[in-house]
Amino acid sequence: MPKQRGHVTQAVVESRLVEADSGKTHGKRAPGPLSSYPFLLAVVIMSGAALRLLSLLWGEPVYDELYTLWAARLPLDVLPQEVYASGHPPLYYLIGHYWFYPGAGYAWAGLVSWAAGVLSVPLAYLLGKELFSRRAGLCAALFVACSPLLILYSANVTDYSFFGAAALASFYFLARGIRRGGRRDWVGYTLFIAAAVFSHNLGLLLLAAEGVFFLLARRAGSPRLAVWLVSLVPVALLQAGWLLVNRGTPVATMGPHNPRLAELAEEAARAILLMLFSDTGIDDSGLWWKTAALLAVLAGLAAAGGVRRVLAGRAWLALSAAFLIVTVGTVVLALTLSEPGIDSVSERYLVVAAPLLALLLAALLAAAPPPLRFAGVAAVVAFSLILFEARTAERGDGFAPAMATVSREMQPGDKLLCFPVNHCYVAVAYYLEEAPPVSGGYIIVEEPGSVMFDGSTRGTWEGYRDVLSSERKLYAGAGLEDKLSAEAAGAKRLWLLEGSESGRGVIDSSMIYAALGKRWRVSGSWDFDASYALTLYVPKND
Numbered sequence: 001m002p003k004q005r006g007h008v009t010q011a012v013v014e015s016r017l018v019e020a021d022s023g024k025t026h027g028k029r030a031p032g033p034l035s036s037y038p039f040l041l042a043v044v045i046m047s048g049a050a051l052r053l054l055s056l057l058w059g060e061p062v063y064d065e066l067y068t069l070w071a072a073r074l075p076l077d078v079l080p081q082e083v084y085a086s087g088h089p090p091l092y093y094l095i096g097h098y099w100f101y102p103g104a105g106y107a108w109a110g111l112v113s114w115a116a117g118v119l120s121v122p123l124a125y126l127l128g129k130e131l132f133s134r135r136a137g138l139c140a141a142l143f144v145a146c147s148p149l150l151i152l153y154s155a156n157v158t159d160y161s162f163f164g165a166a167a168l169a170s171f172y173f174l175a176r177g178i179r180r181g182g183r184r185d186w187v188g189y190t191l192f193i194a195a196a197v198f199s200h201n202l203g204l205l206l207l208a209a210e211g212v213f214f215l216l217a218r219r220a221g222s223p224r225l226a227v228w229l230v231s232l233v234p235v236a237l238l239q240a241g242w243l244l245v246n247r248g249t250p251v252a253t254m255g256p257h258n259p260r261l262a263e264l265a266e267e268a269a270r271a272i273l274l275m276l277f278s279d280t281g282i283d284d285s286g287l288w289w290k291t292a293a294l295l296a297v298l299a300g301l302a303a304a305g306g307v308r309r310v311l312a313g314r315a316w317l318a319l320s321a322a323f324l325i326v327t328v329g330t331v332v333l334a335l336t337l338s339e340p341g342i343d344s345v346s347e348r349y350l351v352v353a354a355p356l357l358a359l360l361l362a363a364l365l366a367a368a369p370p371p372l373r374f375a376g377v378a379a380v381v382a383f384s385l386i387l388f389e390a391r392t393a394e395r396g397d398g399f400a401p402a403m404a405t406v407s408r409e410m411q412p413g414d415k416l417l418c419f420p421v422n423h424c425y426v427a428v429a430y431y432l433e434e435a436p437p438v439s440g441g442y443i444i445v446e447e448p449g450s451v452m453f454d455g456s457t458r459g460t461w462e463g464y465r466d467v468l469s470s471e472r473k474l475y476a477g478a479g480l481e482d483k484l485s486a487e488a489a490g491a492k493r494l495w496l497l498e499g500s501e502s503g504r505g506v507i508d509s510s511m512i513y514a515a516l517g518k519r520w521r522v523s524g525s526w527d528f529d530a531s532y533a534l535t536l537y538v539p540k541n542d
Contacts, residue, residue, distance in 0.1 A: 037134055041125055041141060048121040048145030049114075056110045056155035060400050064348075065157040066426040069109060071463070072096030078465075084246040085464035091198040092159035100157075109157045116165035117154020121145045123165065124355055124362075127172040130179065131315040132363045139362035139377060144355050146384035149275060153351050159199045164351035166195035167206050171322075171356075174210055174228075181223050190231045196352075197235055198242070202330060206352060207232070209325040216318035249465065259335040267345055268331045274347045275354040277383075297376075298364070306367035316363055323356040399423075402532050403431035406495055409524075409536070410436060413492030417484070419443050419451070419509065421461040424497050436495070439487045441475075443498070449511050450476040453483060481515045492539075494520060499532035 061069070071082050072093045083093045092112075100109045124144040128137030144150055153160040173189035176182065193210070197203035214228050259267075276294065301307045310316050330353065334345040365376045406416070406428075414436045418424030421440035428435045440461075441453035452474050454467040461467055475483045488494050496516070498509045520537035527533055 037138060040138060041122065044125075044138070044141045044145050045118065045121045048141075048151075049118045051145070051151050052114050052117050052154040055151050056107055056114055059106075059155060061106055061157060061430065062399075063423050063426065065106075066399070066430050067422070068093070068096065068158050069100055070426040070429050072100045073102065074463075081246060081249050082463045082465045084242075084249050085251060087201065087251055088159065089198040089201060089203070089242065091195060092162050095162075096157075106157070110155055113156055113158070113161035114154055116162040117150060120150065120154075120161075120165045120168055120355060123168045123172055124358060127168065127175060128359050128362055128366075130172065130175045131319060131359070132310065133366055136359075136363045136366035139366050140355075140359045142377065143358035143362055143380055143384075146381050147275075147354060147358065148384055149347055149350065149354050153348060156348075158348070160348045160351045163196055163199035163203065164355065166192050166199055167203070167352040168355050170196055170206070170210065171213070174214065175217065177227070177231075178214060178217050178222050179219070181227075186223075186227065186231050190234055193232070194235045194238060197239065202333070202349060202352065205326060205329045205333065207235075208329065209322040212325055213318045213322040216321055217314060219314065264328075264331055264335060267335060268328050271327055271331055271345055271350055271353070272357065274345075275350055275357050301364045301368055301372070301376075304368050304372065306369075307364050310363050310367045316360065319356060319360060319363075323353060323360060326356065327353045399427040399431065399532065401528050402497060402526070402534050403427055405526050405534055406436075406497075407432055410434075410495075411493060413490075414495060415439070415488060415491035415493075416495045416497060417487060418497045419512065420499070421454070423499065425461050437491075440497075443509060443512075444474070447474060448508075450474045451480055451483075451511065476511065480511060481518055484512070484515050485519065488516075488520075493523070494537040496535040496537060497532060498535075 067086070071079065071086065074082055074097075076097065079093060079097060080090055083090050095112060096109070099112055121141050121144050125137040125141035128140035130137075150161075150164070153164070170189055170192040173185050173192060176185040177189055193203075193207070196206055211228070214225065273294070302311060327350070330349045331345050334349055361380075365373050368376065410432075416424060416428065416436050416438045418438060418440035420442045421438065424440060425438050428438055438461075441451050444450060444452050452472050454461055454472055494516070496509075496512065498512070516537060519540060521540050522535055523538045524536040525534065
């Protein structure tokens with residue numbers, strides 16, 4: 001028999017305490033620490049919004065953002081084919097087509113990603129509350145609000161923040177659908193999983209993760225698997241229509257190459273650390289000591305009885321499985337489809353996995369004893385804010401000073417010769433009101449002394465839809481001299497903008513200097529702190 005406490009059994013008391021922490025109360029809520037949750041959540045949301053706004057106002061656009069701004073402004077009869085050719089679904093670009101009006105500033109354009117990033121904070125709370133408790137939801141919201149990685153992409157004019165928010169919302173409605181089975185929950189799930197799939201191609205990997213989550217999170221009385229599959233029918237129809245509309249359109253691809261199993265395992269560990277530390281320069285020693293520190297913290301948490309109950313629960317198991325599928329799947333796809341020599345995963349692909357990791361850690365800390373809980377939360381927040389300042393200060397590719405110099409010094413008859421040409425083309429479209437003719441190619445590190453040019457029918461790079469259907473050619477020696485002479489034909493002065501697509505500094509351009517040196521001489525040069533260098537050439541006979 002349960003121990004009696006007045007007219008209420010001990011079991012009932014404990015059940016009501018659990019209900020209070022999960023937000024389910026009977027009658028009027030008693031005053032206490034839990035009554036402050038709405039206020040604390042509002043503070044967390046406003047803090048996350050402020051950090052994201054600071055990051056947005058602090059930065060300048062990089063190539064991916066400049067391409068997004070350029071592609072979103074294309075006519076609607078061209079935009080779908082261009083976006084498909086670039087390897088992206090259309091939803092974010094269609095939103096941007098109406099939001100990124102000509103003349104809109106960078107901050108205005110970034111408000112879509114900013115709003116999605118801010119929305120991720122209450123979504124983390126709702127999902128944590130649905131799966132674990134209100135305390136876990138509040139911790140998860142705090143971790144998402146302060147995450148340097150998520151802050152960075154909430155201030156980034158690309159589809160990643162939007163994709164991450166849509167994925168998090170789909171998890172929330174899926175969890176509600178499993179536990180409650182309401183029609184509105186399944187409609188909400190269909191809408192948000194469709195938004196995720198049509199925001200980024202990794203949304204297809206998200207479907208696999210959510211399928212496993214559904215199977216592991218089901219309880220007695222939960223909807224059958226058929227309900228989840230039926231909710232995906234509209235998504236499948238839309239995807240089929242998207243592929244049908246773009247049949248025959250070439251797609252930008254890289255690779256493939258076959259990474260070793262050890263590479264995949266190491267990069268999976270690195271990906272988890274990227275979500276926590278947001279450190280893109282982790283060497284081998286940093287990788288392993290940070291992994292050891294993380295495992296030690298988890299082992300310490302597991303010693304607490306409440307934490308062990310969370311670890312043994314169905315919700316934590318289901319969310320852990322989904323997190324591992326998203327993380328490991330992203331690593332495998334990114335490394336397998338990348339070019340040889342690219343041995344790390346960009347943190348931008350982790351915008352879906354990062355909130356899931358925040359939820360898993362939040363569930364453990366919320367169940368830990370108060371001293372350990374408060375120490376853990378304080379450490380995470382303090383470390384995140386330190387990294388936030390460092391990462392925000394790094395933003396930008398250096399286009400702004402280069403384009404400002406060209407704008408200030410440009411004269412009629414000038415031409416721009418750019419390597420890589422796609423970077424320069426979208427930068428010119430964004431920064432310069434009166435753009436000079438742009439041409440150029442790509443310096444291929446694996447082909448020393450050679451330069452690659454597109455065989456575009458337009459004579460220069462004007463998007464992926466055209467150049468992917470043309471044949472690229474390598475030029476070297478006398479052939480490169482003739483090619484550069486043809487590119488510079490009719491120019492009174494020639495601007496050379498050179499850089500690195502990987503952002504690792506200006507790469508070797510000596511073959512271009514030698515080829516131009518036969519007919520042109522240097523009139524001025526500018527070095528910038530980032531990845532680009534600018535040189536002005538005039539004809540030798542001037």
